[in-house]
Amino acid sequence: MCAESERTIYVDAKNHVLGRLSSHVAKLLLEGWRVIIVNAEKTVITGKKRSVKGDWQIFLGVRSRVHPRHTPRHYVRPDRVLKDVIKGMLPRKKPRGRDALHRLRVYIGVPDDYKSVRYEKFEDAMLRPGTRKHILLEDICREFGWGGS
Incomplete structure (x- = not known):
């Protein structure tokens, strides 16, 4: 149990760019780390709001x-969106990719179990100061039907 807790990384997704954060997390998962992400709704997507919303639409x-039953599933919950982006960066048809995906947990907000934990931040995945053209994942999801929690 102790060895497993040493191999766990807790990530606060607030002000992280979606794709950059996802690539860091995917790499950690493939290396065997267990990754727990909180505040998934505070992740940032860069670009003009109008074009980002158009692309999502x-x-x-x-x-x-x-x-119609074979239509791909598209989620509008921020935790599922983030998990799907990471899933797309893993070789999920191979056992190591499937195992990596099982080691990932993504949460909206901060659960009570993880309030006293020290969180990692990836400096090169953070939103750079002065980046005006960005939108929160929470805003995109609300725009397309997520009720929020």
Whole structure:
């Protein structure tokens, strides 16, 4: 049990850029670390708000006209969106990728169990000062139907 807790990294996703954070986490998962991410809704997507929302609208509109049941699932909850981005960076058809995905936990907000934990921040994945064109993942998800918690 002690060895497992030493191999756990707690990440506060606040003010981290979505793709940069995801690539760091995917690499840690493949190295065998257990990663727990909190404040998933505070993750940032860079770009103009209008173009980011337009891209998400196109992405969420992808449907199968032939067989609607076979339409890909698109989530609008921030924790599921972040988990899906990380999932896309893992070789999930191979055992090591599937095992890596099982070691990932993503939460909206900070659960009571993790309030007294020291959180890691990836400096090169943080939103750079002076970046005006960005939008929170929470705002995107609310725009497309997430009720919030």
